[in-house]
Every structure is written in C-alpha cells, then in structure tokens.
Amino acid sequence: DADPEKKIDDIIEELECFDKTLPAKLTIYAEQCVENSREVTSRLGHTFIGIEQNGVARNIGFYPDRGGAANLLGPQGSELHDNSSSPYHVSISVDIDSNQLTNVINYIENYSSSYDWNTYNCTDFGIATASLGGISLPSTIGTKSQWGIPVFEGANPSDLGEDMREFTLPPGATRDDEGGNAPERSDDC
Numbered sequence: 136d137a138d139p140e141k142k143i144d145d146i147i148e149e150l151e152c153f154d155k156t157l158p159a160k161l162t163i164y165a166e167q168c169v170e171n172s173r174e175v176t177s178r179l180g181h182t183f184i185g186i187e188q189n190g191v192a193r194n195i196g197f198y199p200d201r202g203g204a205a206n207l208l209g210p211q212g213s214e215l216h217d218n219s220s221s222p223y224h225v226s227i228s229v230d231i232d233s234n235q236l237t238n239v240i241n242y243i244e245n246y247s248s249s250y251d252w253n254t255y256n257c258t259d260f261g262i263a264t265a266s267l268g269g270i271s272l273p274s275t276i277g278t279k280s281q282w283g284i285p286v287f288e289g290a291n292p293s294d295l296g297e298d299m300r301e302f303t304l305p306p307g308a309t310r311d312d313e314g315g316n317a318p319e320r321s322d323d324c
Contacts, residue, residue, distance in 0.1 A: 141216045141217040141218070141219075142214055142215070142216050142217075143195065143214070143215045143216060143217055146195075146215055146243060146244055146246070147244055149193060149195075149215075149217075150186075150193065150240050150243065150244065151324065152191045152193075152322065152323065152324035153186060153188050153191060153193075153236065153240060154188065154189070155233060155236055155237045155240060156233050157188060157189070157233055157236070158188070158230055158231060158232050158233060158236065159186055159187060159188035159230075159231055159236045160185075160186070160187045160188070160228055160229070160230055160231070161184065161185070161186055161228065161229055161230075161231045161235070161236075161239060161264070161265070161268040161270075162184065162185040162186075162187070162226050162227065162228040162317075163182070163184055163185075163226060163227050163228075163261050163262075163264070163265045163270065163272070163299070164182065164183050164184070164185065164194070164218070164221070164223035164225075164226045164261075164317055165180070165181075165182050165223060165224060165225050165226070165258075165261075165292045165293075165295045165296035165299055166180045166181045166182070166221065166222050166223045166224055166292055166296075167180045167224045167225075167292050167293045167296040167297075168180045168291075168292065168293045169293065170224045170296075170314070171224070171296075171297075171300075172293060172297070173275075173277060173293050173294050173297050174293055175277045175278065175279040175287065175291050175293050175294075176279070179252075179279075179287070179291055179292065179293075180291065180292030180293055180296075181196060181218075181221070181257055181292055182196070182257045182258040182260070182261035182262075182292045182295055183195060183196035183197075183218040183221060183223075183257065183261065183317070184196075184243075184260075184261055184264045184265075185218075185226075185228075185317055185318065186236075186239065186240075187318070188236075190321060190322045191321060191322045191324065192219075192318045192319070192320060192321040192322070193217075193219075193320060194217065194218040194219050194221065194317045194318065194320065195215050195216070195217065195218060195243060196215065196216050196218040196221070196257055196260075197213060197215060197246060197247075197250065197256070197257045197260035197261075198213065198214055198215070198216050198250065198257065199211050199212070199213060199214075199250040199252075200212035200213060200214045200250070210249045210250065210251040210254075211249070211250055211251075212248060212249070212250065213246065213247055213248055213249060213250035215243070215246060217320055218317055219317060219318065219319050219320040220316045220317060220318075220319055221316065221317050222314070222315070222316055222317075223314055223315065223316070223317060224296050224312075224314040225296045225299045225300055225310070225311065225312045225314065226299070226310070226311045227265070227270060227272075227299050227302065227304065227308055227309070227310050227311075228308065228309050228311070229268055229269060229270055229305065229307055229308040229309075230307055231268045231269065235267060235268050235269060238267040239264055239267045239268055242263065242264060242267055243264065246260065247260075251289075252287055252289055253287065253288055253289040254289060256289060256290065256291070257292070258274075258289075258290040258291050258292055258294075258295050259274070259289070259290050261295070262274050262290060262295070269305060270305060270308060272295065272298060272299065272302065273298045273302075274290045275290065275294035275295070275297075275298055276288060276289060276290060276294075277289070277290075277291045277293060277294045299312075300312055
C-alpha cells in the first residue's frame with residue numbers, strides 16, 4: 136500500500152524543476168512480488184518511474200486512492216506518490232531528448248484519474264511512460280487466483296521485472312538487475 140505521507144498533491148509543481156528544452160534520464164523500476172520470479176502474490180509489488188536532470192531527481196508511482204480490499208472492487212480514483220528511496224529489483228534507464236522529456240512530463244501531469252488492478256495499474260503507467268522515452272516494454276498479463284477464483288489478471292511488476300531482465304536494450308539504455316533503492320528526491324529549483 137502507498138504511504139499517504141508521500142502523496143504528491145501538485146504534480147505540476149513537483150515536476151517544475153525539469154527544463155523541457157534539455158535531455159534527461161528516464162528510469163523504469165520494478166519491485167517484484169518475489170525477486171527473480173513471475174509469481175504474482177497477494178502483495179503485488181510495485182512499478183514506478185524516475186526522472187533525473189542536472190541534479191534534480193524525482194521518482195513517481197501511480198497508486199489507487201484507496202488501499203486494501205477496496206482495490207478488488209474495480210476501477211477507483213488514482214493518485215501519484217513520491218517513490219524516493221523505494222526498493223526495486225530491476226530497472227532500465229535511458230537518456231531521453233527534450234521532446235521525449237516533454238512527452239513524459241505531459242503524460243505524468245495528465246495521468247489517468249482511474250486506477251484498476253486489471254486494466255490500468257502502476258505497471259501500465261510505467262510501461263506507457265517508458266514507451267514515451269523510447270523503451271517499448273512488453274505488457275505481459277499475469278494472473279492471481281484465490282480459492283480457484285481469479286482476483287487479478289493484468290500487467291504486474293513481477294512479469295515486468297522478468298521481461299526487463301530478458302529485454303533487448305535499445306541503444307544507450309542500461310539495465311540494473313542487482314536492485315536496491317531508488318535515489319532520494321533531490322534539489323528543489
């Protein structure tokens with residue numbers, strides 16, 4: 136579940152330090168349910184993105200506006216959170232040009248107001264953002280059943296993490312499959 140204290144109240148203000156006329160680095164992070172595995176558990180893990188430019192770093196995740204069992208009830212509202220220092224198992228980074236940065240920022244600033252575990256969750260948000268930065272990640276659909284009843288069927292951090300490990304990197308991209316924690320939020324402008 137998301138830490139309510141890390142909710143980003145004003146995403147435009149959060150991203151205002153980035154200069155859209157300059158290049159930046161975009162990173163997609165996957166924290167898998169079980170490291171090095173496609174297994175989807177009741178703890179789904181998390182996918183989030185990072186942007187770095189000239190000493191400014193922001194790490195942003197897409198979350199439901201309600202936690203716990205409410206997530207199973209279908210679409211609900213969404214919100215963005217600061218994922219600074221959040222754990223991850225694998226990441227892919229790429230340098231993006233000013234046009235790609237502008238597209239990424241515009242996408243984040245106009246993020247979907249609807250969160251749905253099955254059709255648009257944190258992993259879908261990460262994959263869509265990566266695409267704007269020139270990384271076409273697969274959207275593998277995983278499932279989780281409980282008592283023989285499907286409770287989840289959608290893109291997820293476990294499958295994404297394994298896809299990222301197997302992914303043929305585009306020119307200039309790098310992969311970190313050692314994991315760790317995302318950088319701290321840095322520099323106010």
